[in-house]
Amino acid sequence: MSNLSILSxxxxxxxxxxxxxxxxxxxxxxxxxxxxGCLVASSPADADIVIFMTCCVREAADTRLYGQCSSCKSLPASPSGKRVIAVGGCIAQRDGEGLLTNLDNVDVIFGTHSIAHVAELLADAFADGDHHVRVEEIDTGAATDMPWHRETAYHAWVPIMTGCNNFCSYCIVPYVRGREKSRPMDEIVDEVTGLVRQGVRSITLLGQNVNSYGRDHDHDPRFAELLRRVGDTGIERIYFTSSHPKDLLPETIDAMAEVPAVMPQLHLAVQSGSSRILKLMNRKYTREQYLDLVQRVRDRIPNIALTTDIIVGFPGETEEDFEQTVSLVDEAKFAQAFTFIYSKREGTPAAKIVDPTPRAVIQERFDRLVKHVEQTAFDFNQGSLDTTVPMLIEGTSKKDPNVLQGKSPWNQTVHCPVPAGVDPVTLIGKVIDVHVDTARTWYLAGASVGDAR
Incomplete structure (x- = not known):
C-alpha cells in the first residue's frame, strides 16, 4: 500500500x-x-505536483495538453526538489499508457474512473520515480465519496450521474465516461441538504444527460422527481446541465415551472438545425421536434433563458443544411449559444465520413452563425432593461475592482458599482438587487437597490 505521508x-x-x-x-x-496534507500552489512553477485534468471532445484539447506538458520541462526546480506531472480526465482514459509515447515527462496517468486513486499514484511516483498508470473501464462510484475542495463557498457542482448511452456519431464521451450510472436519489438529496447547512446558495446538477437520470435504476427517468426533492432542501438556486432534447419529458418541464428554486434557464443542445444532419449525428430528433419542444418549454416558462450548443461543419453539411441551422437560431431566440467547428475524433462513426468541404467555407459559415447568435443574445437581454434582477455576487470585475460581478437567475452576467464604503470581499456569495439600465450582448449593468442579503 502506498505511503501517503510522503505527500504531506x-x-x-x-x-x-x-x-x-x-x-x-x-x-x-x-x-x-x-x-x-498537500498545499495549493498559485502556479506550476511553485508546485511539486502539476495535474492536467483533460477533455478530449475536440482535437485542440490534445494539442493544448502536449504544449502544457512540454512547457513544464522548462520550469525551475520545485519547492521540494522533485516535481511529479500527472494527466487525468478524458484524454487519460482514452489513451492510457499510450500518452507516455508523446509525453515523456509525465509520471502519473489516471482515467475518469480512477480519480479516487490519485493520491496513492502520486505517492508511488515520488517514492520510486517510476511511471504509474491506472485506467479502469468501470466506474466504481468511489469518486463521489471523496472529499472536495470547492473554489467558492456559495456554489457547488453536484454530480447526479456519470456516463452517456446516446452515442452521438461525433462524440467520444461515451467511450471515455462509460455507460450511464445514476447516483441514489437519497444520497444526492442528503448531499445538497449538507451543502445548504454549509451556506451554499446555488448548485448545478451535473450529468452527460441529466434528463435520463434514474433510468438505469428504475427503467423510467426520475429527473423531475429529483428536482422536486432537491428543491425541498432549502437551496436557493438550482441549475443543471446537460439536457438531451429527446429525453426532456413534460413532467420535467412542469417541475422546472413549479419548483421556485429551479432557475429559469435551460441548456438544450441542438447541434444542428438540419434534420438530415441531425440524423447523421444520431441525435434522435428532428428540427421540427426540437422547435416544438422549445415552444412547449416557453408555454410553461415564458421568461426562460434558453441556451444551446451548435456544431458547424459536420461532415457532409451543405449550405442548405447550414442555412437551416441559422434559421433555427433566429426562430428559437437563444439567450446564448456555444458554437464549435466540427472536430474529428478517431473512434467515432463520424470520423469515417469523408468531407470535401474546404476549411475556409466552414469558417465563413461559422462566422456568419456567430453574428446571428450575438443578435439573439442581445435581443434576449433587452428584456431585462428597466427591471430589477437579483444578482448572486461572485466578486469584482477583472477590468474594474470597483464593479461587482455576478449572475442573475437567468445566468446572465450582471455588473454594478460596489456600494460606497463596503469591502467587496464581504459581499461575495450574497445577493443584491440591481436595477438594469444597460443591456449588452453578454452582460447587464445597473445600480444596486437596497442592501445585500
Whole structure:
C-alpha cells in the first residue's frame, strides 16, 4: 500500500480543461490532496505536483495538453526538489499508457474512473520515480465519496450521474465516461441538504444527460422527481446541465415551472438545425421536434433563458443544411449559444465520413452563425432593461475592482458599482438587487437597490 505521508507538505497545481464535470473532478482531486496534507500552489512553477485534468471532445484539447506538458520541462526546480506531472480526465482514459509515447515527462496517468486513486499514484511516483498508470473501464462510484475542495463557498457542482448511452456519431464521451450510472436519489438529496447547512446558495446538477437520470435504476427517468426533492432542501438556486432534447419529458418541464428554486434557464443542445444532419449525428430528433419542444418549454416558462450548443461543419453539411441551422437560431431566440467547428475524433462513426468541404467555407459559415447568435443574445437581454434582477455576487470585475460581478437567475452576467464604503470581499456569495439600465450582448449593468442579503 502506498505511503501517503510522503505527500504531506507537497504543493500542487491543477489546470482543468473542458466541461463542468471535469471541473468537479478537479475539485475532488484537490480535496483528496488537501486531506493528505498537500498545499495549493498559485502556479506550476511553485508546485511539486502539476495535474492536467483533460477533455478530449475536440482535437485542440490534445494539442493544448502536449504544449502544457512540454512547457513544464522548462520550469525551475520545485519547492521540494522533485516535481511529479500527472494527466487525468478524458484524454487519460482514452489513451492510457499510450500518452507516455508523446509525453515523456509525465509520471502519473489516471482515467475518469480512477480519480479516487490519485493520491496513492502520486505517492508511488515520488517514492520510486517510476511511471504509474491506472485506467479502469468501470466506474466504481468511489469518486463521489471523496472529499472536495470547492473554489467558492456559495456554489457547488453536484454530480447526479456519470456516463452517456446516446452515442452521438461525433462524440467520444461515451467511450471515455462509460455507460450511464445514476447516483441514489437519497444520497444526492442528503448531499445538497449538507451543502445548504454549509451556506451554499446555488448548485448545478451535473450529468452527460441529466434528463435520463434514474433510468438505469428504475427503467423510467426520475429527473423531475429529483428536482422536486432537491428543491425541498432549502437551496436557493438550482441549475443543471446537460439536457438531451429527446429525453426532456413534460413532467420535467412542469417541475422546472413549479419548483421556485429551479432557475429559469435551460441548456438544450441542438447541434444542428438540419434534420438530415441531425440524423447523421444520431441525435434522435428532428428540427421540427426540437422547435416544438422549445415552444412547449416557453408555454410553461415564458421568461426562460434558453441556451444551446451548435456544431458547424459536420461532415457532409451543405449550405442548405447550414442555412437551416441559422434559421433555427433566429426562430428559437437563444439567450446564448456555444458554437464549435466540427472536430474529428478517431473512434467515432463520424470520423469515417469523408468531407470535401474546404476549411475556409466552414469558417465563413461559422462566422456568419456567430453574428446571428450575438443578435439573439442581445435581443434576449433587452428584456431585462428597466427591471430589477437579483444578482448572486461572485466578486469584482477583472477590468474594474470597483464593479461587482455576478449572475442573475437567468445566468446572465450582471455588473454594478460596489456600494460606497463596503469591502467587496464581504459581499461575495450574497445577493443584491440591481436595477438594469444597460443591456449588452453578454452582460447587464445597473445600480444596486437596497442592501445585500
Amino acid at each position: 507538505g507537497k504543493t500542487y497545481f491543477i489546470r482543468t480543461f473542458g466541461c463542468q464535470m471535469n471541473l468537479h473532478d478537479s475539485e475532488r482531486v484537490s480535496g483528496l490532496l488537501d486531506s493528505c
